[in-house]
Amino acid sequence: MRTKSLKKNKINVVTLGCSKNVYDSEVLMGQLKASGKDVVHEEEGNIVVINTCGFINNAKEESINTILEFMQKKEDGEVDKVFVTGCLSERYKPDLQKEIPNVDAYFGTTELPGLLKALGADYKHELIGERLTTTPKNYAYLKIAEGCDRPCSFCAIPLMRGKHKSTPIEEVVIEAEKLAAKGVKELILIAQDLTYYGLDLYKKRNLAELLEALVKVDGIEWIRLHYAFPTGFPMDVLEVMNREPKICNYIDIPLQHISDSILKSMRRGTTKEKTTQLLKDFRVAVPNMTIRTTLIVGYPGETEEDYQILKEWVKEMRFERLGCFTYSHEENTHAYNLEDDVPEDVKQERANEIMEIQSQISWELNQAKIGETFKVVIDRKEGNYFVGRTEFDSPDVDNEVLIDASKTYMKTGEFATVKITEAADFDLFAEVVTA
Numbered sequence: 001m002r003t004k005s006l007k008k009n010k011i012n013v014v015t016l017g018c019s020k021n022v023y024d025s026e027v028l029m030g031q032l033k034a035s036g037k038d039v040v041h042e043e044e045g046n047i048v049v050i051n052t053c054g055f056i057n058n059a060k061e062e063s064i065n066t067i068l069e070f071m072q073k074k075e076d077g078e079v080d081k082v083f084v085t086g087c088l089s090e091r092y093k094p095d096l097q098k099e100i101p102n103v104d105a106y107f108g109t110t111e112l113p114g115l116l117k118a119l120g121a122d123y124k125h126e127l128i129g130e131r132l133t134t135t136p137k138n139y140a141y142l143k144i145a146e147g148c149d150r151p152c153s154f155c156a157i158p159l160m161r162g163k164h165k166s167t168p169i170e171e172v173v174i175e176a177e178k179l180a181a182k183g184v185k186e187l188i189l190i191a192q193d194l195t196y197y198g199l200d201l202y203k204k205r206n207l208a209e210l211l212e213a214l215v216k217v218d219g220i221e222w223i224r225l226h227y228a229f230p231t232g233f234p235m236d237v238l239e240v241m242n243r244e245p246k247i248c249n250y251i252d253i254p255l256q257h258i259s260d261s262i263l264k265s266m267r268r269g270t271t272k273e274k275t276t277q278l279l280k281d282f283r284v285a286v287p288n289m290t291i292r293t294t295l296i297v298g299y300p301g302e303t304e305e306d307y308q309i310l311k312e313w314v315k316e317m318r319f320e321r322l323g324c325f326t327y328s329h330e331e332n333t334h335a336y337n338l339e340d341d342v343p344e345d346v347k348q349e350r351a352n353e354i355m356e357i358q359s360q361i362s363w364e365l366n367q368a369k370i371g372e373t374f375k376v377v378i379d380r381k382e383g384n385y386f387v388g389r390t391e392f393d394s395p396d397v398d399n400e401v402l403i404d405a406s407k408t409y410m411k412t413g414e415f416a417t418v419k420i421t422e423a424a425d426f427d428l429f430a431e432v433v434t435a
Contacts, residue, residue, distance in 0.1 A: 054089075083118060153334035362425045378403075
């Protein structure tokens with residue numbers, strides 16, 4: 001028979017999934033702290049909140065395994081209560097309640113007030129921008145919109161996050177100012193779809209105007225754009241990017257595929273010709289731009305010819321940054337009605353081959369950087385190196401710059417000018433020129 005813990009209630013928030021979930025956990029923790037609660041992130045606590053991901057199979061498995069792991073800890077008396085929130089909970093709540101009934105309560109993505117109440121806290125509407133950030137102190141994610149109105153056939157995000165809803169410019173600016181006051185120097189703008197920002201509030205795509213407001217925030221040195229959609233991209237954003245030094249010459253634009261037949265089935269609203277022209281327009285407007293994209297292989301009906309078109313296009317476009325994923329057959333999506341007819345081993349072979357091609361491209365692009373100087377920000381110390389990034393690299397997913405810690409002392413969040421001395425496929429080695 002288990003006995004209830006006598007320790008003071010400490011709430012441990014465990015975050016799984018993407019940067020949007022990181023942001024949501026930080027908002028939750030800010031609300032809990034404002035109610036006087038003792039809250040930690042992925043440390044020991046007798047009350048656990050698991051912020052789950054439900055996007056694709058691997059993410060769902062990780063979320064379920066994490067829930068089961070903490071349920072065992074509850075059974076063993078190591079924790080007292082377990083609450084589950086986030087995308088998996090939003091999408092599969094009835095199934096989860098049936099399969100794992102011992103969880104104290106499940107909450108969806110829009111049920112923050114209910115979750116807070118269950119934790120003995122009140123939802124405070126006035127806490128605009130009050131978050132407990134969990135990233136290194138020099139950068140933070142800044143969510144400018146929630147949900148998505150796009151009809152992509154493979155994607156379950158609208159099922160979990162709802163319709164697109166932009167955050168007003170003045171609220172985003174207030175949040176940016178509060179982050180800057182805490183020492184944050186880099187804002188990473190996130191949304192399911194940055195391209196759509198403002199259409200619901202201002203009846204026009206208003207990302208450029210938001211950027212014009214954010215560059216005026218004192219203390220912020222870099223602003224980075226994540227998750228733009230190619231169809232209807234507001235080209236005035238590129239003009240602002242080119243003009244404003246604070247806006248990184250970097251964009252994350254998931255393109256998913258390039259074969260016209262697959263793009264049509266994916267309901268992406270574009271073609272190979274239009275997409276290729278858009279990228280050429282990017283390069284003309286911002287010659288120094290780094291483009292990051294993600295691709296999906298093994299989508300239903302993807303033939304060898306479709307794959308070869310994609311592979312040759314990747315070679316031709318020479319993206320600075322690229323990730324490739326295998327298709328995940330998600331129920332209640334439009335593509336779920338199609339036969340998932342590409343074998344798993346073929347999907348994996350295709351993904352591996354794309355990433356091998358990208359690794360070679362990245363190596364060649366990195367070799368060309370040897371001898372050049374770049375401004376970098378230091379994120380952390382790891383082993384014998386200080387680890388930094390250029391404006392062309394986003395945390396966790398892109399290249400890193402390694403600086404020998406025995407030769408130079410650096411502080412986290414410090415900017416420095418470095419000279420590249422060596423280069424691998426995804427790492428650059430550098431020495432400090434001026435700190």
